[in-house]
Amino acid sequence: MSEPVWEGYLRADGRLGVRNLVLVVYTVECASHVALEIGRGEEDTHVIGFPGCYDNAYAIRLMLSLARHPNVGAVLAVGLGCEYTQPGKIADLVKASGRPAEWFYIQEQGGTKSSIELGKRLVRRMREQIRAQTPRAPMRLKDLVVGAECGGSDGTSGLAGNPVTGRFFDRLVDAGGAAIFEETVEMIGLRDIMTARAATPEAAAQIGRAYDKAARYCQAVRQYSVAPGNFAGGLTTIEEKSMGAFAKGGSRPIQGVIRVAQRPPWPGLWLLDSVVDDSFMGFGYTNPNDTEGLMDLLSAGAQILLFITGRGSVTGSPLAPVIKITGNSQTFARMKDDMDFDASRILRGELSLDQAAEELQSLVVRVAGGELSRPEALGHREYFIMYKHQDTPALEAGCRA
Amino acid sequence: MARAFQLHPADNVATLLEDTSGEPVAITGSSEPLEITPSRAIALAHKIALCDIPEGGPVVKYGVPIGLATCLIRRGDWVHLHNCRSAMDERSSTLDVESGAATDTVYE
Numbered sequence: 001m002s003e004p005v006w007e008g009y010l011r012a013d014g015r016l017g018v019r020n021l022v023l024v025v026y027t028v029e030c031a032s033h034v035a036l037e038i039g040r041g042e043e044d045t046h047v048i049g050f051p052g053c054y055d056n057a058y059a060i061r062l063m064l065s066l067a068r069h070p071n072v073g074a075v076l077a078v079g080l081g082c083e084y085t086q087p088g089k090i091a092d093l094v095k096a097s098g099r100p101a102e103w104f105y106i107q108e109q110g111g112t113k114s115s116i117e118l119g120k121r122l123v124r125r126m127r128e129q130i131r132a133q134t135p136r137a138p139m140r141l142k143d144l145v146v147g148a149e150c151g152g153s154d155g156t157s158g159l160a161g162n163p164v165t166g167r168f169f170d171r172l173v174d175a176g177g178a179a180i181f182e183e184t185v186e187m188i189g190l191r192d193i194m195t196a197r198a199a200t201p202e203a204a205a206q207i208g209r210a211y212d213k214a215a216r217y218c219q220a221v222r223q224y225s226v227a228p229g230n231f232a233g234g235l236t237t238i239e240e241k242s243m244g245a246f247a248k249g250g251s252r253p254i255q256g257v258i259r260v261a262q263r264p265p266w267p268g269l270w271l272l273d274s275v276v277d278d279s280f281m282g283f284g285y286t287n288p289n290d291t292e293g294l295m296d297l298l299s300a301g302a303q304i305l306l307f308i309t310g311r312g313s314v315t316g317s318p319l320a321p322v323i324k325i326t327g328n329s330q331t332f333a334r335m336k337d338d339m340d341f342d343a344s345r346i347l348r349g350e351l352s353l354d355q356a357a358e359e360l361q362s363l364v365v366r367v368a369g370g371e372l373s374r375p376e377a378l379g380h381r382e383y384f385i386m387y388k389h390q391d392t393p394a395l396e397a398g399c400r401a
Numbered sequence: 402m403a404r405a406f407q408l409h410p411a412d413n414v415a416t417l418l419e420d421t422s423g424e425p426v427a428i429t430g431s432s433e434p435l436e437i438t439p440s441r442a443i444a445l446a447h448k449i450a451l452c453d454i455p456e457g458g459p460v461v462k463y464g465v466p467i468g469l470a471t472c473l474i475r476r477g478d479w480v481h482l483h484n485c486r487s488a489m490d491e492r493s494s495t496l497d498v499e500s501g502a503a504t505d506t507v508y509e
Contacts, residue, residue, distance in 0.1 A: 154446045155416045155417070155445075155446025155447060155448070156416075156445070156446045158408075158463070159406060159408070159416055159418075188489060188490075189465075189467075189488070189489065190465075193465070218489075218490075222492070223492065224487070224489065224490040224492070224493070226490065226493060227501070228496065228497075228500060228501035228502050228503065229501065230501065231481075231482060231493065231496055231500075231501025232499070232500050232501040233446050234416065234417075234444065234445075234446035234447035234448060234481070236448065236460075236467065236468055236480065236481050236482055236485050236487075236493075237467050237468040237485065237486070237487035237488075237490065237493065238487055238489060238490045238493070239465070239466070239467040239468060239487060239488065239489070240462060240463075240467035240468065243462065243463040243465060243467065244463075310446065328445070328446065329445075330445060347406065347418045348418075
């Protein structure tokens, strides 16, 4: 079979996107209504934002990685005017990446109405510009970064949904692409199995450290990453859920561990660690929901996201199409409009795992070429950016006494 | 006939691929084909014991221990929160066995 080729969007930094979007970023919750209204009804325009008034290095790195995501062609940053996070600096860095960018403070524009009007004018102008000027370029599997996350897992997830994702990841990695999986808190109980998959002793050490931190986190917040729906769906322990979740990592060596807003330094299979520094664990849940996990995968540059569910999930994402996979035949039948891929056919013996992985790859290629995934067509654009401290030096700084 | 899938030869549980209301279940996957009569109805994606598992013994799936039996589990039993616990996570043992809902959070 010949290698699939499709048309991507070539960014000035040399990266290739599968969508050509305008991103509206707000820098404090007070600006959220204006930002969401700017985006409402605007084609190819997505909105994200950070609620905090006080800035946070992690959140800023995350926003900057999303603002320079390969699927983003232009950015409008909207601030209220009081907050620490600087929309002007976001716009400057986006411009430096070769993308059109604008920003303003709502306080300086005279309030809600005039800000929405201005924002819409800027979005429309930049959208016209990137539609007219973004070069198209051939794209292959080797140009893809694909992220995988599971949510609403049940007993079928580890049998079909995650294994088919893992088998596709094997193919993607063999073709020279990058595959990222995360949720180290859902790998509890698997330390030896994970480190045995490392490509190098250094990668094994990174995986071991990430595992130990995830285990400390679960103890610190007194909650393992397993929810009522998982239990109702037949999963009995976190160990069982972990084995199922880890299956989405396929079988290729793990190159190493990346953190939020870090891109894989070279192709292959990577593990993403989104767990906070030890010093921040006492502040409660920092891996609170699936949307937060999808944002982490986006921040690593994933142009396509795979979401594997058992019980059924209607979560989507801004910036990158989410492809929804389930291994539960009842869920696929009940939530047909939301599901892109029926992996339960593997369990009925209608498809081998390899055949299913090949079919999933064809779907990924079609979506990369412009076909809308189900969550994308349904308008899902959920986002979640929170305060977090990850690899933050000098946490003590800030107080004189 | 409902089927259940055994993932690994060392497993002492199999995962239901369809709901069963109590009729015999065909076990496929790693073991020789066999039939087990469940001791009660078991839902899709839940587990059935392939052999007796003593109290305190490991429940094995994917070839690894996924938990410990909290009482004697008989061949054909539904294996879940009522008879299997995590080696790490304490709270899950307090959840409602059918719905998985928390029983330790106060709503008032």
